[in-house]
Amino acid sequence: MDKSSNKGISRRDALKRMGLLVAGAAALGMPTALTSCSNGKKKRIILYFTATGxxxxxxxxxxDENTELLSIPQMVKQGRHDFEAEEIGIVYPIYGHMPPNMVRNFIKQARIKANYKFAILTYGMLDFNAAELWDGISRKAGTKFDYINTLVMVDNWLPNFDMNEQMKMDKHIPEQVEKIKADLDRQRKWIKPATDDDRRNHDGFMFFSRLDPDVGFLKRSEKYFRVTDACIGCGVCTEVCPRGNYELTSTGVxxxxxxxxxxxxxxNCPQKAIQFRSLPDDPLLARGEVNPNARYRNEHVSLWSIKESNRQ
Ligand SMILES: Cc1cc2nc3c(=O)[nH]c(=O)nc-3n(C[C@H](O)[C@H](O)[C@H](O)COP(=O)(O)O)c2cc1C
Ligand code: SF4
Ligand code: SF4
Incomplete structure (x- = not known):
């Protein structure tokens, strides 16, 4: 799984790229937001949210070497809202074409100062009007993004997709990345347009899912997840949850x-000991999940990196 995870990157470099050394500098009161670099290249900050990498x-x-990678759950944990650089980007997975609830709340509080702002939304199959939705949400929060694009990858939505099948599919990720890189290099101003059909499909999904459009996915973990006897108490769940919702107790997790x-x-549970509860009345989970024995984490991202990104 972790074939090329952190190859060639020292622990210090990895920490730096994930914004953890920067966080340390902030704690010491050192300046963390330079607008340009000593080598004259543009200084970029990328804020990200991830669950499966x-x-x-x-x-x-x-x-690149001038980029600070900052995990949104870590920024939320630190109460850090101010960001300044020549270019600031945000990368997140779409949930029902919308941003994760934490990202939505983050952008409401964030003060983002940059000449060029971009957002890249990863998704698995249908992005519909996701870019337009982010444009609306971020503008309402007081931040206008110059460039919003989407990028299709493995779909980690377990109720509908078998992760083993998803992992076999070639979604041409390098080609998509190259196109986006070229756009960013010339600071292209563009927001992926939505059609009337896209909007209708999203509205249909919202009606079917009964989600609140002002909130998106915000559930209660105790209602949706259960831990089976396969649990070995390894503690991974306590570290990968960006909300810190798991606890090892004397009577189990x-x-x-x-x-x-x-x-x-x-x-990310190595034992596949976390399963969905039976929820016959829930429109999205009524049929359970496709393959409870298949789980996914991006092959280039280590479990260590997910923990460092999300640990509360
Ligand atoms: C709650 C939830 C909702 C999702 N909704 C969508 C969706 O509406 N359209 C889509 O194409 N993919 C959807 N996905 C798939 C993810 O957006 C996609 O796999 C993403 O790349 C995962 O990113 P991550 O590995 O950084 O967590 C959803 C996944 C989850 C967990
Ligand atoms: S990650 Fe899985 S095996 Fe490890 S403690 Fe949590 S539930 Fe148990
Ligand atoms: S409990 Fe935590 S890790 Fe699990 S789905 Fe909810 S927020 Fe994500």
Whole structure:
């Protein structure tokens, strides 16, 4: 799984690229937001949210030595809202074509100062009006993005997709990344347009799913997930959840709390001991999941990186 995860990157470099050394500098009161670099190249900040590594992988692909990669759950944890650089990007997975709830709340509080702002939305099969939705949400929050595009990857939506089948599909990711890189290099101003059909399909999904459009996916983890006897108490779930919803107790692993429904817990449990509860009345989970024995994490992203991104 971790074939090329952190190859060739020292622990210090990895920490730096994930914004953790920067966080340390912030704690010491050192300046963290330079607008340009000593080598004259543009300084870029990329903020990301990830559960199974797709969005982190893309954030890394769009980074160079002048880029700070910052995990949104870590920024939320630190209460950091101010960001300044020549270019600032955000990379997140779409959930029902919308941003994760944590990303939505983050952008409401963030003060983003940059000449060029871009957002890359990863998805698995249908993005519909996702770019337009982000444009609306971010504008309402006071930040206008110059470039919003989407990028198709493995679909980690367990209720409908078998992860083993998804992993076999070639979604031409390098080609998509190259196109986006070329756009960013020339600071292209473009927002992926939505058609009336896209909007209708999204509205249909919202009606069917009964989600609140102002909130998106915000569930309760105790209602949706259960831990089976296969659990070995390894503690991975306590570290990969961006909400810190899992706890190792003397009577086993317990989960409770507001939940982005990101699937970091269920996908990254090495024992596949986290399963969906039976929810016959829930429109999205009524039929359970396609393959409870198949789980996914992006092949270029280590479990260590997911933990460092999300640990609360
Ligand atoms: C709650 C949830 C909702 C999702 N909704 C969509 C969707 O509307 N359209 C889509 O194409 N993919 C959807 N996906 C798939 C993810 O957007 C996609 O796999 C993404 O690349 C995962 O990124 P990550 O690995 O960084 O977490 C959804 C996944 C989850 C967990
Ligand atoms: S990740 Fe899975 S096996 Fe490990 S403690 Fe959590 S539920 Fe148990
Ligand atoms: S409980 Fe699971 S699905 Fe919910 S936020 Fe935590 S990791 Fe994501």
């Amino acid at each position: 797709n969005s982190l992988y893309i954030a890394r692909q769009l980074s 317990k989960t409770e709390g507001d939940c982005d429904f990101c699937f970091a817990c269920i996908q």
